[in-house]
Amino acid sequence: MSATQELHSKILLKNGLLATFTKADATTASPNARRVDVLVAGDTIIAIEEPGKLQVPRDGLVIDCTDKWIAPGFVDTHRHVWMSVVDNHEDWTLTEYLAKHTFTTALFITAEDVYIGQLAGCLQALHGGTTSVVDHFHCANSVSHIEKAIRATTESGLRSMLCVSRQSLATSIDPLSFDNDADVSKMQLEMLQSLASKDHGRLTPDGRVTLGLAYDVQGLDPQEDKRVLSLARELNITPITAHYVGGPHGRAYSKKIKAWNDAGLLKGDVIFSHGNDLRHKGNDPSEWDMLKQTGASIAATPEDELGMGHGDPVTYEAVKRGVKVGLGIDCASANSTEMFPAMRFALQYERGRINAADASEDKAVKYNAYTAASAFRLGTLGGAEAAHVESKIGSIEVGKLADIVLYDANSFNLANCTDPFRGIVFHATAADVEWVIVNGEVVKKEGKLLKKDWSEVVKKLKQSAAGIKERMVDVDLERKYDSIIRQFRLVTV
Numbered sequence: 434m435s436a437t438q439e440l441h442s443k444i445l446l447k448n449g450l451l452a453t454f455t456k457a458d459a460t461t462a463s464p465n466a467r468r469v470d471v472l473v474a475g476d477t478i479i480a481i482e483e484p485g486k487l488q489v490p491r492d493g494l495v496i497d498c499t500d501k502w503i504a505p506g507f508v509d510t511h512r513h514v515w516m517s518v519v520d521n522h523e524d525w526t527l528t529e530y531l532a533k534h535t536f537t538t539a540l541f542i543t544a545e546d547v548y549i550g551q552l553a554g555c556l557q558a559l560h561g562g563t564t565s566v567v568d569h570f571h572c573a574n575s576v577s578h579i580e581k582a583i584r585a586t587t588e589s590g591l592r593s594m595l596c597v598s599r600q601s602l603a604t605s606i607d608p609l610s611f612d613n614d615a616d617v618s619k620m621q622l623e624m625l626q627s628l629a630s631k632d633h634g635r636l637t638p639d640g641r642v643t644l645g646l647a648y649d650v651q652g653l654d655p656q657e658d659k660r661v662l663s664l665a666r667e668l669n670i671t672p673i674t675a676h677y678v679g680g681p682h683g684r685a686y687s688k689k690i691k692a693w694n695d696a697g698l699l700k701g702d703v704i705f706s707h708g709n710d711l712r713h714k715g716n717d718p719s720e721w722d723m724l725k726q727t728g729a730s731i732a733a734t735p736e737d738e739l740g741m742g743h744g745d746p747v748t749y750e751a752v753k754r755g756v757k758v759g760l761g762i763d764c765a766s767a768n769s770t771e772m773f774p775a776m777r778f779a780l781q782y783e784r785g786r787i788n789a790a791d792a793s794e795d796k797a798v799k800y801n802a803y804t805a806a807s808a809f810r811l812g813t814l815g816g817a818e819a820a821h822v823e824s825k826i827g828s829i830e831v832g833k834l835a836d837i838v839l840y841d842a843n844s845f846n847l848a849n850c851t852d853p854f855r856g857i858v859f860h861a862t863a864a865d866v867e868w869v870i871v872n873g874e875v876v877k878k879e880g881k882l883l884k885k886d887w888s889e890v891v892k893k894l895k896q897s898a899a900g901i902k903e904r905m906v907d908v909d910l911e912r913k914y915d916s917i918i919r920q921f922r923l924v925t926v
Contacts, residue, residue, distance in 0.1 A: 439875040439883055443490035444473040444835070449498025450842065451481070452853035453505055453829040454806075454814045460752055463806040466853050471503060473835040476639065476873035481831055494875070501867065502840040502853040505828050506564025506592075507772040508816030510732035511674070511706040511761030514568045514593075515582060517557060518542070518550025518897050522767040527682035527741045530767075532917035533910045536603040539572060541904045546897045547572055548581035553894045554765060555589030556882055561771035561863040564836035564871045565592040567704060567732065567761070567820050569647045569674055573597050574617075579624055586642050590876035590884040592836060594820060595636060596645035596674050597625060599661060607916040622661065629668035641872050646673045652692055662698050671702045672821055674732070679710025681923060682742040686710070690720040690729070701728030702821055706761070708733065708751070709744030721754050730757035730819035733811075735778035736768045748811065749783040749803060759819030760811050776808040776858045805858040812858075839868035 451469045458464050470487045472480040480487055489495055519538060522530060558566055568586070573579050579597055586593045601617035604610055628636065628644050636642040646665045651658050665673060679687040687710050693699040705724075708731040710716060724730070735746040751758035760775040762768050769775075784801055791798055817827025825834050840847060840857065844865045850856030869877035876884055918925060 439494075439878065441494040441875070442474065443493030444870065444873070444875075445487060445490055445493060445495045446471040446473075446498045446503055446837070446839070447495060448484040449501050449503035449839065450853055451503045451829060452809070452857065454810045455828050455830055456823070460810060460815070461803065461807050463804050463854070466502075469503070471829065471837070473837070473870070473873050476834055478829060478831055478833050478835050481829065496839065496868065498839060500841070500843045502842050502857070503829060504838050504840065504853065504857060505813045505826070506836040506838050506869065506871065507562055507812045508565045508759060508820060508827055509558065509563050509761045509772060510567045510704060510730075510759035510816050510819045511734055511763060512554070512558070512566050512568055513571060513764040514554035514558070514566060514586070515547050515550040515570065515572050516764040516766045517554035517770070518546050518894060519766045519901065520898065522764070525741060525767065527678065527743055528917060528921060528923055529914055530741065532606070532914040535571075536606050536609065536917065537908060537910060537913050538901070538905065539574070540602050541901055542572055542574065542578075544575065544577035544581045546901060547578050548585045549890070549893045549897045551582045551585035552589055552885065553890055554770075555586055555591040555593070556885060556887060556890060557765060557770035559589065559591055559869055559871070559876055560866065560882060561773070562838040562866040562869060563591075563772055564838070564869065565594075565817070565820070565822075565826055567594045567596060567645070567672060567674060569596050569598065569706065571598040571600060571647060573621055573624075574602060576620065576624055583636055583642065587637050588884065590871055590874065592826070592871055593642045594645045594672055594822075595642055596647040596672065597621065598647035598649070600647075600649055606913050607920070609917065609920055622664070625665070625670060626668065629670050634669040634671070639872060644670050646670050648673055648675050649686075651675060651689070651696070651698065655696060658696060658698060666700075666702070672704050673702050674704040674706060676707060677705040677710060678707050678743050679716075680713045680742070680744045683710070684921070688717060688720070690723050691717055694723045694727070699723060699727050699729055703727075703729040704732050704819060704821075705729065706732045706734070707738055707743050708747045709738055711747045711750065712745045721756060724756045725754065728757065728821075730759065730821070732759055732761050732819055733779060734761045734763040734768070734775065735782055736774050737763050739778065739782065741767070745786070746779060746782050748779040752807070757815075757818045758811065759816030771863050772812050773858070773861055776812050779811060780805065780808040780858065806854040808858045809854045835870055835873040837870040838866055840865050841867040
């Protein structure tokens with residue numbers, strides 16, 4: 434499945450229209466795009482100047498960006514990357530997903546399924562201009578599953594914070610039980626220690642893939658929580674990510690911010706995925722203060738939060754309150770593989786909410802409170818802040834790592850757009866992403882991925898997906914769903 438590799442000591446982007454937020458810009462600002470030359474040396478942006486002021490590098494790569502937009506790669510703060518090997522979750526609710534996938538399908542996933550799903554998921558991210566992902570890897574079923582996920586991520590060229598999950602598979606669904614959790618926990622923690630001890634949490638020599646922790650079992654054993662999280666922090670395993678949903682479909686994930694805080698576990702390395710309980714009936718407003726005081730963050734995935742019953746997105750409420758927040762796609766089995774819809778859903782949901790509130794009082798909004806640029810920030814620098822890596826990625830600034838996307842400004846979608854912030858948020862798709870650079874390496878060139886041959890990847894992906902379905906041919910998913918509805922005491926309509 435090998436393709437080609439392009440490594441250059443220097444890359445000069447000439448005369449491109451730059452769209453980026455910087456640390457000097459307010460979260461709701463609307464920065465002006467400007468013509469620049471950008472010089473990359475190794476993995477770092479070393480200069481940004483007016484066109485023509487930078488010397489053309491000898492033996493380097495020069496890209497004429499006259500008809501291109503230069504922008505930071507997207508930072509996806511919540512994605513289950515391996516799930517590109519499963520499908521047909523688009524119409525499910527969250528409880529349906531838990532019953533049919535988490536408690537059932539996951540038992541049938543082999544290490545080879547993980548490898549191809551992970552590889553395809555990484556390549557899909559890159560194709561759409563996502564250069565960094567917080568990967569909540571919740572298929573850590575064996576040492577081999579974990580190793581295959583690392584291998585695929587490494588080979589793809591994507592920057593990843595690979596958060597290995599501390600959770601086990603269901604050994605029974607009626608009653609729901611996890612009888613082998615002690616053995617699985619021992620395996621997972623030994624693997625985390627082994628990986629972290631090799632290079633301070635770096636899973637690749639260049640630091641492009643690093644080790645994080647996904648921890649959704651907080652509260653089941655307080656002493657174990659302290660032991661595991663203390664160990665992770667001692668070993669520089671970061672970030673630490675956990676689901677937080679609440680509401681009818683996520684009661685087990687209610688008031689998680691307060692629970693972590695009360696247990697002394699909440700720190701500035703934590704990312705809470707979704708955070709919808711902050712809008713649910715009976716929410717605790719003090720949780721917002723806990724997030725802001727500790728520096729912990731929210732990773733919102735509005736596309737499936739609205740569709741699966743998580744609850745209303747809290748994205749712009751976090752912005753308003755000064756809490757770190759980013760966006761994610763969650764999983765390719767239910768949502769787009771691209772970050773463009775995530776930005777649109779977040780922005781348009783909030784605009785609709787504000788408009789509806791004003792209309793209920795017979796008032797009309799004169800100007801939208803939040804601009805397209807604010808959604809662009811959520812997908813880039815906001816995501817880097819939520820992932821606690823804003824000093825390294827998320828914007829085009831001197832000294833930052835070279836994670837850069839070049840858009841074709843003459844494409845069918847973008848040709849009529851003069852403002853790249855609006856164009857990227859409202860009009861762009863993966864088809865408009867012409868070049869992608871990660872850590873100073875070109876991984877997509879003139880519309881084609883370079884690290885792997887996609888035609889070969891997709892063949893293996895379809896074979897694995899078919900194999901999973903074949904192994905599950907006698908599984909009654911509806912019966913399992915009904916059992917979970919009953920055990921969760923979910924009142925359905």
